[in-house]
Each structure stands twice: as structure tokens, then as C-alpha cells.
Amino acid sequence: MIKTTINASRRLRACAALLLTLGMGIAPQAAYAVLDEGDGAIELPGPGADARSTVSEVMARIQSGSVPAADQRPFMRPITLAQLEDQLRRPEVQASIGKGTIAVLYPNVEPQFRPAFTSIIQGIEERTKLRVRSYPVDPKMDIAELNATLKQNGTKVVIALGRQGLNATAGLDREITVLVGGVLLLSDAENVAGISLTPDPAVLFARLRALLPDLRRVVVVYDPAKSDWLIRLARDAARAQGLELVAHVANDLARAAQLYPQVIGSADNRRDALWLPHDSTTVEESTILPLVLKESWNSGVPVFSSNMLHVKKGALFAMAPNNVELGRTLASSALGVIAGDGKRRSLTPLRELQTAINLRTASHMGLNLGHQQQRNFDFVFPQP
Template structure:
């Protein structure tokens, strides 16, 4: 049903839209970052509305919207430029962004909170966050999201991703904060796994004489990652010596042999995120002991391994990951045709940890100025 309104009311609402958009696109506004609200040119100085809520108010049929028209004139080109911005388009009647994250206690919850912080900082839109349990009512969740006009869901963690299984196809899904994903999981988003290119670049900067990186992996977990690692190694002038281990027993056999045959001046061992070949209670202590005794540098994709003796590791910056996911979400809202371009990317917004004791053990001196280039230093002073 089309709402019946007076002609004068239509004029007043049209004037409201024009004035608000003019304020949004004024040169002074365009020179600054897009805020989370638009200061409406209203009689009451504390009347602050988001663009989306402004249109909702105008479409409600209320004839009176008290305003003053002390806005600066803008050109048509300036108006078009501002309206093309993904965040502005997303806010004008194109739906909302929702975040699903695991309903877990601190300190595990902290990483997801940081990601949500990054998402909200980048979108500057109303972002609804939903903590989800392992057994979530898919039908109820789907109905809630549709009722709130959700167009894009950012699913954080494995639990958040699992909760999207029952969503309508009209809702696009991005995933972040998930440790391992295989090629079989056809989703778009960012893995917690650091980009091998950045890992190898840091390795080369620390130990430029190295020529070979040794890695043991399970193809079911890490085939997609090893493909990226081969290209990254070539770019750094390194050889990637990758060995397959389908179970822990095979990994336990391979490591001592490979490390014993390695040259600490030319070779290094890499521990990827692989629950089979980097099992924490048996395999990790074995690798730490063998590399320490042989003087072979060991680096990892898991920052916790640095505290235990690995030379260095890289870990995602959760806030920056949230911002990157938000960029993708805004693009999907502004250009829905891109929703089919799915693909998993390793994390490229990283922080680095270094173990000074291990560095000294392999003959690497890290001065105070160089230490400042690392985000985390162990042992802590």
C-alpha cells in the first residue's frame, strides 16, 4: 500500500533529504572521515541521526521535520562522488551488517571483541553483534537477521561460521578468525593463518643467508597453504622442502631425521597451523628439543610457540582483521554482484613476536633498536 501524504508534506520531506545530503557532501565534510552519524541541520543542536535512520524518519509519514537551511552549496560532481562511497550507499536503504561470534568466556572472547571493534570502526554503520552457541536455532537466527534487514553476515570463529549454515542465500557471508579452512569449504574471508609471504620475508630479513625452509604438513589441513608457501619461497629466493605426514606417527618419524640433516646456517624449520604435524603435547616438544640441540632456526605461525622457544612467529592483528572484513562487507553491500567471488585469504595484517634467548642461541644478535620493530619480545624483561 502506498501511503497517502499531502503535497506540502512531500515537499518538506524532499527538502529534508536534499539538505541532509548537501550537508553530508559539503567540502568541509568530504575532507574529513565519514562519521557514524550525520549532524542534521535541525533547530535542536542535539538532533543527530544516521543516514539510514533519517530516511526511516522521513518515510514514516511525519510531515514536520524542523530544520534550518544554513548548508553550503555543492556541485553535482561532489554529490555523486560522495554517494558512490560504499559506506554511504550501504547506509541508504541497502541493509545492515551482522556479526556472529562464539559465545565464549574471556580471555577467548577478547580476540573476537577486538575484531568487532575493527568492524565498527571501519563501517561506521549500525552493526549488530550476536553471540552464538554451538547449538544455535538456525531458523530463529535466520528470522532475526532478516527482520533486521541483514544483507551481509561476518562470521567469526568456527562456531560463528557453523551458525551460518541455515541462512538464506540472499544473505552474503564473510568469515574471519577461523584457524583452518580447506579448499573444500567454499567461503570468502580471512584465515587466522599468517601469509607465508610475510613470514618468509621476516625470516629473510633476520637470517639473509638461509636458503631452505623445511615444513612437515598434512594435505587435508594445509594443502592450500603450502601452495601459497611455494610461491612465497620462490619470491624470497628460498627452497621450500615440504614433507607429507598424514598422521602424528609419521610426523614424529620425519622431524628428527630432517632436523639432523639440516644445516643451521642455511636451513630453517617452519611450523604452520596444522593440528596433525604440530600437535602441541607430543610433536611440538620434540621439534623444540631437536632444533635447539642442532642449532637450526625454528619459526612458527603460532605466537605461543615463541614463548616456548621458537625464534619468531607472526600473529594476526585482530582489530585490523576486523577492518579488512568490514571493507569486504561494505563492497558486497554496494556491489552485490561480487558476492560470487569467494575465496579464502591468509592474514596479512600481522604482528611479530621474537624470542631473544633463542636468537642468541642461533648466533643472531637483536639490538635494542631492532627489538622495537617487534610487537612482542620474549623473555619479557
């Protein structure tokens, strides 16, 4: 990390020196000497122009190969090195020196639904140290116009947030790499790269074992058409935790409604737990979920979920996205693409997670969590 920071700083100083060399007509050695002065102040051309337009003009000269003669140099005004480095970090300047830029597409939703997406964007910018261009999208958006704008801005990677963000990438040039995030992808058949909102079973099962160390089996009811890829991951994750995964197939709602009373009724509440994945067939909210939670409460079989909203309704615990960390991880992948690392990227489950616990359910099942243990959870229900 230190080496990366040093190299990035050197590149910025080299660019600054190049700007001074070509834009001001001074020797490279003198340019570096200016950058090394104690007050960090340098001068850029442009009477009355702001720093942004000035840097853009100089970069344009560099690209065109046109360097003004010494007697044609305009008036010089001071600008600090910090200000110049800030301008060099701007997306269009990064694009102009051949790096390419990162853009974010996010759903154009009502303000009350935006915080999740703005938190992801915050994480992206914290990781890249750059202000990324963000575009709200909706079904009415002109995709051709969006594509032209992205190309004009030197976009190399698009991070698509939400289902609308992903849909908007369908008409983009193949040269633009797409990474998805903040989307509940239920099948690897969608052939996209990025991070699903589905929690990684490995993280879920590790938290389960920490909470219930005597547990031996995880029971799940799932629809293969939607969750087969997730169950494959879950089998390996359970084995790594010393657990047995018992998976029951339900291709429709009626079959799921038949299975749950059977599997809960035959479960051992000291050694078995029921997992509710993101599966709209087998974890239907209006009928299946109330049925499962009622059976769980009566039998004492713990239920944990991939959906944090289920904790409020009575599930023992669940996991939810840590949106800022998700943004940082997506940004790391995007930077890898720009760096040309050639790594094959695919759909992965979410590992940047926060945990919620229902204390009332825990107490009902004989699990009394002290204040110190409660601090290990990000959200506690019922809220005091």
C-alpha cells in the same frame, strides 16, 4: 579516500535534505539552505521524542509515501546536522535507504576469551564508520530466529567470527553473503570466503629472510589432507624470496615423529630453517612440539612458527593476528559486497600480522639483536 569521504558526506546531506523536504514540507532548495547554515542546526518533528525515533518515523513516511500537510506538521524542535548525520549512519536507517547492513556473529564465550573478537569488531566499525550489530552465538541458538532478525534488520553481509560464528551461518538465507574471520581454516575444501587465521607464507618468509639473510631453504612437515592449499601458496612465496621449499608428507602423528629427527639432523643450521604451520597432525602440541624444539636447540637449526605460543616455548619467531587490522580488512570486503562490486571472494591466509621473537633462542643461535632491532617486533620473549 578524500573523494570517497566527500561523496559520503554529500549523500548524507542529500538524505538530510530529503528528510527535511518530505518530513517538514519545505522546498528542496530551502532544505539545502538550512543544511548550509553556519550553526548546522535544523529542526525535526516530534514533541518530546528523541532523535532516533524521529528519524525512524520520517524514514517510515518516506517509504510509505505519506507526507503530512503543512497544517498537520507537529511541533519542531532543533537538532544539529551532526546529530542527524549520526542517525543516518545507524544500521536500520542505512538499510531503509537501500544500502543493506553488516552484522557480526561471534562466539558466546567467557569474558576472558572475548578481547580478540571485540578487537575485530572494533576494526570493522572503524572501517565502516558505522555501529554494526553484533550477535553472540552458541550451539543452542535458534538459527531460524537469528535468520529472521537479520532479515528484519536489512542485513546484506554477515561477518562470522570463530568456528561457532561460522557454524551459525549454515541456516541463513542465500541472499545474505557470509565472510569468515578469526577461524583456523585448514582446507579450501570448506568452500567459504574470508580470511583464515593461518599466516600468509609470503609474510612469514619475508620476515625470515630479513632476520636470516643467508638462509636458502625452508623445510616443512605437513599433512596434505589439512595443509595442501597452504603448501601450494608456500611454494610460490618461497620462490619469490629466493628460497627453496622442501616439503615432507606425514599422514599421521607416527610418521611425523619419525621425520622430524631425520630432517633436522640432515639440515644445515646456517642455510636451513624449519617451519611449523598450523597443522594438528604434524605439529601436535604434547609430543611433537617438545621433540622439535629439543632437536632444534641441540642442532642450532632455527625453527619458526605460524603459532605465536610456540615462541614462548622456544621457537625463534612466529606471527600472530593483528585483530583490529583484520577487522578493517573484513569490513572492506563487506562494503565491497554491499556496493555490488561482483568480486569473487575466496579463502585467503592472514596478512594482518604481528611478530614475536624469542631473544634467548636467538642468542643461542648466534643472533644478537640490539635494542633497535628488537623494536621491529611486536612481542619479545622472555619478557623483561
